[in-house]
Amino acid sequence: MHIDWAALGQVFGVSLAVTVGVVGVFTLGIIGTSRTAQPQPQAAAGGASPVARTGAYACFALCAAVVAYGIYLIVA
Numbered sequence: 001m002h003i004d005w006a007a008l009g010q011v012f013g014v015s016l017a018v019t020v021g022v023v024g025v026f027t028l029g030i031i032g033t034s035r036t037a038q039p040q041p042q043a044a045a046g047g048a049s050p051v052a053r054t055g056a057y058a059c060f061a062l063c064a065a066v067v068a069y070g071i072y073l074i075v076a
Helices: 005-034 050-075
Strands: none
Touching: 005 050
């Protein structure tokens, strides 16, 4: 049995980088939906500005795209 250690290390490195990246982008999405520009007593539910909310939705869409691509690679 022969193990290609270089390929195994490459898969490990890419998997680690993508995992950390997706978790970071998802975290930015959560922060974008929860932050307010200025603390206000009558802030709306969610409390984020429209620009922050749009950026957060873009982060969530990127996470969904990465997950969909991973599922595509597994199925194909």
